[in-house]
Amino acid sequence: MTTTTTTRSANHSRTLKLVHIALFAALMAIGANIASYLVVGGVPITLQTFFAILAGLLLGSRKGAIAMIVYAFIGLAGVPVFAKFSGGMDTLLSPTFGFIVSYVFTAYLAGLIAEKWSTKKGFVIAALVGMTVNYLFGTNWMYAAYKLWFAAPEGFTYKMAWAWMAVPLPKDLILAVLAGLFGYRLKPIIQKYL
Secondary structure (H helix, E strand, O other): OOHHHHHHHHHHHHHHHHHHHHHHHHHHHHHHHOOOOOEEOOEEOOOHHHHHHHHHHHHOHHHHHHHHHHHHHHHHOOOOOEHHHEOOHHHHHOOOHHHHHHHHHHHHHHHHHHHHOOOHHHHHHHHHHHHHHHHHHHHHHHHHHHHHOOOOOOOOOHHHHHHHHHOOHHHHHHHHHHHHHHHHHHHHHHHOOO
């Protein structure tokens, strides 16, 4: 194989990786706004957790996390890719911004577990761990935001923050399991192009 062929192949591979990262950043924007006008306690009901998990499972821990970072920076730059077609630096102060930050960790941990445990069961467990990280980080950020810098609703408590999260929990549990199963089935196909 010549040096030119090797360079062309490396460039092609790099281009595909960038396309996959961009694809999942776009899927996050779509997932943020499919049903984001359904809001419970200030928390939009979205499909972002599903796509963040899938990014980690399909792209791997590193590239999945990078896709989520790209998504976050696109939104912070002002492109309306966050829930309710919002974006801009002011979202840093939003009570739900912790969920956006959590997607980086969600994708990374789901990908890391799937890389080490590449069975169907491993993928489902990776997805559930990713969802748990999303809920823990996002809900605690939301609670802190309401208590420290955002106007909390009357009688707001830590228990109330978790009660709000009980509404999307069944949906996210089902979607996490589906992400694990889809990820397991799709990974061999995607692997050919990574």
